[in-house]
Amino acid sequence: MQTRLTAGDAELTIDPDNGCRIAGLRIGGTELLRQGERYGSFPMAPWCGRVANGEFRDGADKHQLPLNAPPHAIHGTVRDGAWRRAEADERTAAFTYDLVAPWPYAGRVTQTFELAEDTLTLRMGVETAGESFPAQAGWHPWFNRVLDGPDGPSAPVRIDFTAGWQEERGDDHLPTGRRIDPSPSSQLRSSRGYPIPGLWDDCFGMPGGVDVTLTWPERFEVKITSRDEWVVIYDEQEAAVCVEPQSGPPNGLNTHPRLVTLIDPLEITATIAWRRL
Template sequence: MIDGEVWLRSEGAEARILPDAGCRLGSLRAHGLELLRTRGERPEEWGSYPMVPWVGRMGGARFEFAGAVHEFPADAPPHALHGLGYRAAWKQVAGDAGSAAFELALTDPWPFAGRVEQTFTIRPDGLTTVLRVESDAEAFPAQAGWHPWFRRRLAIGEPLELSFEPAWQEERGPDYLPTGRRIPVVPGPRDDCYGTPGGLDATLLWPGALRLRMTSDCDYTVVYDMPADHVCVEPETGPPNGLTAPTTHLVRPGEPLIATTTWTWASVGV
């Protein structure tokens, strides 16, 4: 048992939240089936964790805002990966048997005063997660999203099949950063960002086992299906390396960035 773990349970479903390990889902079981990779050698390679206050790779581990350059540890050299939240310890601020809320203060190396709240609510047929980024003082750019590591195979049934209909694909450069050019969707394997304007609506089907519908109000989605045993479907409020893109949300006091994703599941027969 990990100190500080929080369990949420509803009929036929249970979620294990690890506040000290980036406030991630360390386990999610539905109809008796574990859906996630529950351990990994690196913190970015397991569970389902929040990406905040940026998503994906930050090019060169730096960004410029209001005339100042801000630098971060290059944990995926030469880039900074997936924000700061997934490596931090979060504090639980509310909870009961079916829901829980956690908070993270945005501090050094993040240069702006603010905080993030993440809430989880479980039901017999699903889980809803919300991220809320707030400023304590000045305006700053922010992104938010999630990085789940789904098992390609569950304990029963056939391998995972993913279906969704993006409006475009962000062209990927040799440095794995979007070039800024939108292109038609091309075949995988994928470590790519897609436009899902108006929100994501994806189906993850394990034939003979489970169907999961993932919806989100996020306008971008990254799919990473290069690993042999896992598939990542990542709703995000913006593209990787997009912290200062024109479409990036500016968080101001009283004007938070809020992102929501809902997973709804049902068992399916052979």
């Protein structure tokens, strides 16, 4: 059963049975997110992006994950299961998910949503039930490239940001381990008034925290921020673009492990703020 939060003319729809993803974020009748069972905005845990060949090590132990994006594993397991609602009121909601196979460790993921008239605050925590393990967490929102609404279709979205570095991407779509100068930090991709796919499926580092702005000219500006310093920008599809704040880079279970322990859970917060233009 879906959960709906409202604040002013903002409406958030959460689908706990479909990976506790955001099924919709409507502002004054305009839907910001791509619709569909696979889209909206889903949580990524206990890893983000691709894990090379689905394999990762924890000390001497080697683990194999299902290859759901052959030859790699992608985006964690929590988006595939049903979550339990812990609490909800008009503007806030909290949900939990117990980690199960194919993830090899026992633990729990908690996700909370707090909706205001111009802001959505997302929080996620990953905790262990005993044994420590490496983990990542983040979100994968699909923003419509063109907005429909009471005023008709918008111009295509523009993506603006300034990054400290870019994780060099190999032919296998995994970071090579090299940090390079970022590619141009803003662009508007369109042809004869119709949106076309771009070229980004890349991870960028922002030492001061994630800060990315999406602009639909004369309609909306949306700012995505997080204290964490990694974000994946994806715009290879025609219908939508993705801005994915996360606690580490793709393949980070192997290259940038962050241990979750009984006294040190993993916590991440992100904010989506909007204003009309």
